[in-house]
Amino acid sequence: MDVDAFVLAHRPTWDRLEQLLKRRRHLTGAEVDELVDLYQRVSTHLSMVRSASGDNVLVGRLSGLVARARSAVTGAHAPLWRDFIRFWTVSFPVVAYQARRWWLGAAVGFFIVVVAIALWVSGNPEVQSTIGTPSEIEELVNNDFASYYSENPAASFGLQVWVNNAWVAAQCVVFAILLGIPIPYILFQNAANLGVIAGLMFDADKGGLFLGLLTPHGLIELTAVFLAAAAGMRLGWSVVSPGDRPRGQVLAERGRAVISVAGGLVVVLLVAGLIESLVTPSPLPTFVRIAIGVAAEIAFLAYVFHFGRRAAKAGETGDLDDAPDVVPTG
The missing domain is CATH 1.20.58 (Methane Monooxygenase Hydroxylase; Chain G, domain 1)
Known part of the structure; x- marks a missing residue:
């Protein structure tokens, strides 16, 4: 400029x-x-x-x-519906869009850990013996993993899933207060758990079942977790590298933007929970269930990149203090 x-x-x-x-x-x-x-x-x-x-x-x-x-x-003051529309077309998507590199970095690091641990566990009896007895592992891969998605009524299971997922994302958002320092450890814990289960399932030739049950809801669910982690870590990095603006100003701006992420992820994780409780355990063919999950993921990414890029070009930051609080006039 x-x-x-x-x-x-x-x-x-x-x-x-x-x-x-x-x-x-x-x-x-x-x-x-x-x-x-x-x-x-x-x-x-x-x-x-x-x-x-x-x-x-x-x-x-x-x-x-x-x-x-x-x-x-x-x-x-602007009508409440204007605030609602602005949140979903500006505040939330622009923060997600601007954090896309952090988001991608969190995803890449997460899956590297998952694959590494899965390969370590699979075909390694000594490692598996530290996880559980042969009977316990057999019960997990043959019954527990699949029954997890169908043993409770859909409504109660969906609520449980939503609460659990929201808790992981909330931890990432809350730890933004600590400049995002604990967030990589939270991601590592969840990646390690997923890697262990993947290793056991693939070792028992249940890899298809594992992917068929995890993919429908896991895509958008993990995306939400990565976005929460990205917002928190990006906030912490603003202290280290604020750019050309005062450190306090950047920290306050991105801190308020994190609130936008928290609000948006409530709905995104609700969608993930609905898919996990209604689609994942359904009798639909595996390819249909996976297609639903892929469609939900593509729709979310398209939404973020369309509205987020447009808002970013208009100079929006997602800072709630920048939202107009008056009724537009001609």
Whole structure:
């Protein structure tokens, strides 16, 4: 961004907003509408400067101007449905999109651990003996793994799955407070558990059953966990490498963005739980169950990349403080 050209082009707008704020107790109806319109414009300018410029002085000036304007228009809140739509089309997908490299890194590291441990366990009686007795392992691979998905009514099982998955994701989000440091260990624990089961199942020639039961819900479920981990670790990294902006500002912005991730993942994990309780144990052919899981995963990724990329290009960050709180006017 050419900061000088940007300032030259938009300074009249900022100056006019300053003038209206100085006279805010004596504005006409038309001037009130103008104030609201200018507030929205300058909020957009602030988002653009934050995302494309390291000029802290300009960011500070516009932040102060937007804060004063927001205070002046308090009371003209946007309808709740506008907040709802903005959350699902801007706040949540843009945070997920901007964390995509962290998200991918978490996934790659997770599956490397899963494969490594599965290969270590499979065909290694000494390792398997530390996991359980031969009868216990036989019971796991022949009965327990498959019956896990069908032994309880779908409604109660779906709730249990949703709570368990939400707990893992919540740990990742909560540990963002500790700058994401414990998150790799949480991922490692879950990868190790999955790797052990995979190793035992494949060693017993039950690999097809394992993948057929895990894939339908596991794709979107693990994606949600990776996204939660990405948001938390990205927050921690902002302390180490805040870029050209003040460390405190970046930390606060990404911390508020983590809240968007937490809210969005409640619904994503609910979808994963519904698939696990209704589709995974269903009598549908394996390829149909897997196709449903793949479709859900593709739909989620398409949603994130479509809305997230569009919001990122518009200068959005997912910071809840940037959400407009006024009814748009013409």
